[in-house]
Amino acid sequence: MASTVLLLLMVVAIHGGSDWSFASDTISADSPISGDQTVVSRGGKFELGFFSPAGGGGSNYYVGIWYKKVVSQRTPVxxxxxxxxxxxxxxSRxxxxxxxxxxxxxxxxxxxxSSNVSSASGSTAAAVAVILDTGNLVLRRESGGEVLWQxxxxxxxxxxxxxxxxxxxxxxxxxxxxxxxxxxDPAPGMFTMGIDPDGSSQYSITWNRSLTFWSSGKWNGDAFAGIPEMISHYKYDFKFxxxxxxSYFAYSLPDPTMISRLVLDVSGQVSMMMWAPSAEWMIIWTGPHRLCDVYAVCGAxxxxxxKSEPYCSCPPGFRPSSAGDWELGDHSHGCRRNNPSRCDGGTNSSVHGDAFLPAPGVSLPINSSSPQASSAxxxxxxxxxxxxxxAYSYGGHCSLWYGGLLNLEDTGxxxxxxLYLRVSAMDVPSSKGRKRTVVFVSIAVVASIILALSIIVFVVVRMYRKRQRSKTFMQAASEGGGLVAFKYGDVRRATKNFSEKLGGGSFGSVYKGTLPGGGVAIAVKKLEGSLCVGEKQFRNEVRTIGxxxxxxxxxxxxxxSRGGDRLLVYDHMPNGSLDKVLFGGSPAPAAALSWRAxxxxxxxxxxxxxxLHEGCRDxxxxxxxxxENILLDKDLVPKVADFGLAKLLARDFSRVLTTVRxxxxxxxxxxxxxxxITVKADVYSYGMVLLEIVSGRRNARCWPATEQDPSLSGYFxxxxxxxxxxxxxxxxxLDERLRGDADLRELERACRVACWCVQDDEARRPTMEQVVQALDGVVAVDVPPVPTSLQALGEGSAFLMSARTSAYLDDFSRYHIQDSS
Known part of the structure; x- marks a missing residue:
């Protein structure tokens, strides 16, 4: 027995000792790390070691902590x-x-x-550093466990x-x-988020450690007043x-399998993010809501x-001051003139002086001066x-601006x-005529060289691009990159020539597909009907949705987009649409029928x-x-679908609609x-859906009277x-399949909210923000009146609930639509 134990110890010492030390969660004086060595938390959730940030060029290295498992992207925390x-x-060591x-x-x-613990130097007791499963690196006494730093x-x-x-x-x-x-570059950037040092229970984001441009609002006991979307989020426990x-803010996750982080981004926005099953970070809430509300987000x-990608650009006559930083998302250096200003202090705007270029659609900066001027x-x-x-602007009165202009925004x-921006006269198109001859001569010389080279490489490059373009696009989509302009043939192959139809809706049919290089499931919508938008407008609108x-x-x-064929590629939702879970048509998970779900x-x-109503720019x-337009992912998280398509397929869509859809x-x-039509039309529709979620049946179907409650008969x-x-x-x-198993307080809130949503007068309907607050139990909900339109439909319930319900509704809609037109 002793010889067996000795043999095992020798094998471990020879073959496994180093691997065990690398897999440790501890750093000490005798076990440092360097190179590719790392330490991993005991449960395997976090890892500490040397890394080089993506996009950093691979020349600079840092010691950091990142997620070890589940999160497929290396994400330093x-x-x-x-x-x-x-x-x-x-x-290094x-x-x-x-x-x-x-x-x-x-x-x-x-x-x-260094951790710079001053008290540590006064003691001879050994200390060790341990990486915990919370992502916390703790320095503590080896004897006694006293925490010195974390x-x-x-x-x-x-x-x-x-x-x-x-x-x-x-x-x-x-x-x-x-x-x-x-x-x-993880070096400290331009934006800082911290608690109000004056003692109020709110947090703020400052630019350049001096100017505050966003505040969370004060803590009201459940959430910060300026972040209503975080109120009682069922997957988080927030506290102040x-x-x-x-004084501090903290949050916890009741579900230990969830992965979440609160991040102050390079752009100056703070975001609560959650790692989604689709292998990407999803944003739960963001402050400020609009990226363009971040102070100096694009620099001078x-x-x-x-709506653009990237979200910062330079106006005519300007270029990024630091192109390298610009590509990495650091726009703090802003833009500079293509050619330096040649200010001569006079009125000369020739090639030797300065001139102005218009910036169409760009908002006017604040803090202007107004000199006397009778004309532009x-x-x-x-x-x-x-x-x-x-810069200057003239609209009945003169406005002048001095120095670098901040917070410019493209209004679309x-x-x-x-707004007219000062540039060198060399950058004004009209001033280039004098150099035209020189330019033409230069072009002729350069063109002859380029032409010779182009003929040689043209065929090779074209063939290479043709082979690679499809592969690149498909890989980009599989890896979770930005919005991808797919080739029609690639999508057709991914869906096996549109052979597996998932369903259809108001805007077209949906087909299941799979992206190569990872097997990511997708749902492809073939837009049908008359598309009265051009190619450019279609792409712009799709990018807006994206x-x-x-x-x-x-x-x-x-x-x-190929000719008249327009396709939209979405993530596939494995649990299908809400109607199939509620009303049948496909096997539904048992959890989908619970009241909590x-x-x-x-x-x-x-x-x-x-x-959609309040968080987007428009x-x-x-x-x-x-x-049918509420889809469920594998965890039954609801996803609203088909948003933005009404505008994409409409001819005259604005904030006020008059066309029946x-x-x-x-x-x-x-x-x-x-x-x-306003957003309150969506509120009404949501109320009807909420009633169906409660009952588990289509609203238009007849409810038969029961001995226990004869009043249930009629239009639900x-x-x-x-x-x-x-x-x-x-x-x-309640849906009889629930067998009465429901939170009666939640049931009452849901029914009251639904009945307020379906009021005839849209002014009496709540906003979606009020709906969320009411369902969360943050605000009380009064007893709503019975809508007149429901009473009118109920009077014809015998006809409405017949087998010809669909035909009646069609006739009803046609009659009123023709009458209103």
């Missing part, structure tokens, strides 16, 4: 030497020094980072669950988040604590446009006379007052609609909310009466509205 990179990790501190030494033995008290740009983000009132130390400089020792002279020409000359004047349309991302909205991966589906769909009215049974009365929305208005017990409205 903490960086030690963020401002002092090292060049060679193989000859992270260890616990003799004075008890964690220290990082570079290739020449110089200390570039990374959770020194966050970088990320706050993990359980981390206290706030202020130590005893020491005065703050725990703020500081953005990275850019995607390839303020006592004699500290940079123009912000949330006088205003222009007034700006030319001052070398510090950089013509401005009443056009940048809209929310955990409760279906993600658009890409599109394809139904209530969360209703709440999630409401949050998705709220984001309000989006869905126009066709119904169970949608599905009979969910249409608000204003669709039929001809009243202009009317039955529900009457019971709610009379204060009667509502458990009889």
């Amino acid at each position: 903490w960086v030690a030497n963020r401002a002092v990179p090292i060049a060679d990790p193989a000859s 992270l260890a616990v020094a003799a004075n008890g501190n964690i220290v990082l030494t570079n290739e020449v033995g110089k200390v570039v980072w 990374s959770a008290e020194h966050p970088t740009d990320t706050c993990l669950p359980g981390v206290h983000l706030g202020m130590n009132k005893i020491t005065g130390d703050m725990q703020p988040l500081v953005s990275w400089k850019n995607a390839g 604590v303020s006592d004699a020792n500290a 002279f940079g123009v912000c446009n949330e 020409r006088d205003c222009e000359l007034a700006c030319l006379r001052s070398c510090n004047c950089t 349309g013509a401005m009443d007052d056009l 940048v809209i991302q929310h955990v409760n909205l279906v993600r658009l991966r890409g599109f394809s 139904r209530f969360q589906i209703a709440l999630g769909a409401a949050r998705g609609l709220l984001y 309000c989006i009215i869905h126009c066709d909310i119904k169970p 949608g599905t009979i049974g969910y249409l608000a009365p204003e669709w039929i009466s001809g009243v202009p 929305p009317l039955v529900a509205a009457r019971k709610v208005s009379r204060g009667e017990a509502l458990d009889g409205l």
Whole structure:
């Protein structure tokens, strides 16, 4: 027996010892790490070691902590030497020094980072550093376990669950988040988020450590006033604590399998993110909501446009001041003139002086001065006379701006007052005529050389691109990149020539497909009907839809356009649409029938609609909310589908609509009466869907009377509205498959909210924000009246509930539509 044990120990020492030490969760004086060595938390959730950020060029290395498993993308959550990179990790070393501190030494033995625990040097007791499953690196005494330092008290740009983000009132130390400089450089960037040092229970984001441009609002006991979407989110437990020792915000996850982080992005937005089963980070809430509301997000002279990618651009006559940083997402340096200003202090605008270029659609900056000028020409000359004047605008009065212009935004349309930016006269098209001869001669010489080379490489390049383009696009989509312009043939092959039809709707048929290189399942919608938009407009509208991302909205991966064939490529939802789960037609997961799942589906769909109505730059009215357009992923998270398509397929769509769209049974009365349509039409449709979630049946189907409750007979929305208005017990409205197993308080809230949503007068209907707050239980819901339109439909219930219900509804809609026209 002893010889067997000895033999096993020898085998471990020879073959396995080094691997075991590398897999340890501890760093000590005797077990440092360098090169590719890492330490992993005991449960395997987090890893610490040397890394080089993606996009950083691979020349700078840092010590950091990142997710070890589940998250397929390397996502650093903490960086030690963020401002002092090292060049060679193989000859660098992270260890616990003799004075008890964690220290990082570079290739020449110089200390570039230390935990700087002053009390550690006064003791001879050994210390060790341990990486925990919470993502926290803890330095503690080897004997006794006294914690000397921990990374959770020194966050970088990320706050993990359980981390206290706030202020130590005893020491005065703050725990703020500081953005990275850019995607390839974790050095402290321009944006900082921290608690109000004056003691109020709110957080703010500042630019350049000086100017505050966003605040969370004060804590009201459940959430921050300025972030209503975080209120009682069922997957998170938020808290704010303020006592004699500290004030801090923290959050936790009831489900230990969830992965979430709070990040202050390079762009200056703070986002609560969750790792989704589709292998990507999904945004739960963001502040500020609009990227262009971030102060100086595009730097001096940079123009912000949330609908474009990238979101920052330079106006005519300007280019990025730092092209390398610009490509990595750091736009803080802004834009500079293509050619330096040649200010001569006079009125000369020839090639030797300065001139102005218009910036169409760009908003006017604030803080202008207003000199006396009777015309646009006088205003222009007034700006030319001052070398510090950089722009002017004239719209009845003269406005001048000086220095670098910040917070410029592309409004997407013509401005009443056009902004003119000062540039070198060389950059004004009209001033180039004098150089035209020289340019033509230069072009002729260069062209002869280029032509000879082009003939040689043209055929080779064309063939190579043809082979690679399809592969590149498909790989980009499989890897979760940005919106992809697919080739039609690629999508056709991915769907096996559109052979597996998933269903159809108002805008076209949907087919299942699979992307190569990873097997990602997709759903392809073939848009049908007359598309009265051109190719350019189609692409622009699709890109607008593509940048809209929310955990409760279906993600658009890409599109394809070939002649009259238009395709939209979405993520595939394995649990199908809500109608199949509620009304049958396919096997439904057992959990889908529980009240808890139904209530969360209703709440999630409401949050998705709220984001469309208020979270996007331009309000989006869905126009066709119904169970068929609420999809469920593998975890039964609801995803609103087909948003934005009403605008894409319409000819005259704006915030006020007059054309009848949608599905009979969910249409608000204003669709039929001809009243202009607003977001309240979506609220009405949502109310009808909410009633179906409660009952598990189509609203238009007859409810037979029962011995227990004869009042249940009739048109269900009317039955529900009457019971709610009379204060009667509502458990009889539940889907019989639930067998009464439901939270009666949630049931009452859901029924009251639904009946308010389907009121005839849209002014009496709540907003989707009020719907979310009501379902969350944040606000009380009064007893709603019975809508007149439901009473009118209920009077004809014998006919409405017959086998000819569909035909009746069609006749009803045709009659009123023709009458209103």
